[in-house]
Amino acid sequence: MQTWLEPKYFAWLEQGLVVTLMLSVGAGLCATLLGFVLAIARTAQHAAIARAASLYVFAFRNSPLLVQLLFWYFGAAALLPPDWMTWLNTPHAVAWGPIALRWPSFELFAGWLGLTCYTTAFIGEEFRAGMRGVSHAQEQAAAALGMGRYTALRYVILPQALRIATPPLAGQYMNLVKNSSLTMAIGVAELSYMSRQVDTETFKTFQAFGIATVFYVLTIAAIEVALVVWQRSGNRALQRGRA
């Protein structure tokens, strides 16, 4: 019926996969750090901070990612002063020895920003759920031992909270990889964009979408496998009395 894709188009899809992975890792790292901060802000004793954090979570979790991306790309770009826009659009290069880092294109930047803000809200909630999952007795025991709030957080609550939160966190990372497909709407040359591109040029719809789907499923499966490995190692460490 139809032949395989030519190597040129397969290479396009591979490039798309690389961009997807780069985008996901970049947004994932930032979202994890910020989500952490957000979770602590949510449980802060200052009412204003806690409420601001709640508002952030409400706003970013209840609007579609697509709309957020469109806003960052078109809306924010229109609102920022033109000098900033020129700076954001010129390719800057920083060379550290053999590694040369290039400033990403604006759509990649906007895509990363949108994904980070969106995912931070969800990861923040997972961390908060993890902290709540640690029994209150732990907090009380830490207080009884004379630990301040932050010492208790650092040595008692958070290690346990992180262990509880890790499986849902892996789920959020998987969602992040899937959500990165939406950045195609603002022109980021990631995997879905490339599969559409190959389809419009070669009309081999089945092959183009098929290969892209396989790439996505493999990536998600890899995260799943990493989670299982982590869980097994956690249990074994517990059994050896080191946890």
Next chain:
Amino acid sequence: MSGFDWLSTLRYLLLGPFPAGPLGGVALTLALSATSAVLAALIGLAGGVALAMTRGIAHLALTAVVAFFRAIPVLMLIFWTFFLMPVLLHVDVPGLATVVCALALIGGAYLSHSVHAGIASIGRGQRDAALSLGLTGWQALREVILPQAVRVMMPSFVNQWVSLVKDTSLAYIVGVPEFTFLANQLNNRLMVYPAQIFLFVGVVYLLLCGSLQWLANALLRKDASAYGSKR
């Protein structure tokens, strides 16, 4: 834009070209999400029950199918159902149906997972007690396990529905005239108000999802308190 223009533009965003054309805008968004939610719930219940009741190869195959639909991005599945389903089935499938299909399948996969977990969370004791009273496996499921499991799973269902409302915005990519599509069309026409337009779109979705969640929580609380008082 004069005052009159604001009103007609707002009406266009809320209803689309209806009645001079097909339904669109926010009304279509709500219709799409409601239909997908109902279908996803049905698929989810069926899938979850199947996961709980089957063993061996069937269970493995079902787990693989559910895992596949949870691993594929919604956008890719919409591409599949939109571009390829009509070609494969040789049936003219309207654009709406393909989007509903994709959303229902993915929502159904997630809900199957939740339903299965919910059923498993009802202790084995309940099932054993039901069986020892002479109920068949299916009767035990229908009369004893599911009512309790559904109560546990309701938050999952509500979360999934909220997700569906947000995911309907993806229909924009395949030309379905729902709210995001029309707002984008408006932005293309006006050209110089992108921030305001997309901010407005975000706020409307916030209101939709927020009120949906609030409504669901209010109903659940009433239901929970009624259940509590009956004991």
Next chain:
Amino acid sequence: MKNKIWGAVLPALLTGLLAVASSAAHADRLDDIKRAGVLRVAAFDSNPPFGFVDPKDNQIIGLDVDYARAVAQSLGVKLEVQPTNPANRIAFLKSGKVDLVFANFTITDERRKEVDFSTPYFASGTQFIAKKGTLKSPDQLNNLRVGADKGTTNEQQVRAKYPNATIVAYDDTPFAFAALRTGNVQAITQDGPKLVALLARVPDKENYEIPSFTISNDYGGVGVPKGETRLLDAVNATLRHLEADGEAAQIYDRWFGPKSAAPLPRLFKIGDPQKSS
């Protein structure tokens, strides 16, 4: 619960089988259109003056829509317009969601393998629009970021002729223009007449210009599903008839004539010989 699902799937499968069986019979698309009383057409919704939304009544109007309406009238059916962007045109046609494509659809041999084309009814060439003073000759393109519409011949031509240019493909022209405005790309490419019309409607038009060079000669035709010869003949007959009784010239005048927003002289009439690219 499972019975309910099977209860819905089985009839759907049967319907599918019946549809396959019936399509093997001799009823073709033209008969289907006449029986349904509706001609479904894909047209642009954000590309004046070919297809765009009229702010007064939120209906889609334009040059392509006028041609579509003429075809619908000659078939004696109503017209239904499905809004589309360049990326979705062929998909809509091939999946049967529309019967015809009236969307500034350039005729190419590659596309001929997937769809049939009517006799051309519009001629244009690939041009560019850039901020004033940035683009003077086509060779500069190799160093620029160029915005294009996904699924258009403009995109493919620039990629073929200027391999060192960075091409960013967007779903539709207004997207690409927004990218031009924010400086994300330095130039965007589309058919000349479309760019002229776009520039005329832009609020800050004095900042942009369309350099006079073109890099191709293209002809736009109506997209018809492959193999639907009776439908194709009907469309061709209508187009030739429109030219013969002057209505084609009137339609052109309405959108590109001296009183329109972006006047362009009419250099191509339906039935004229085509220049090679």
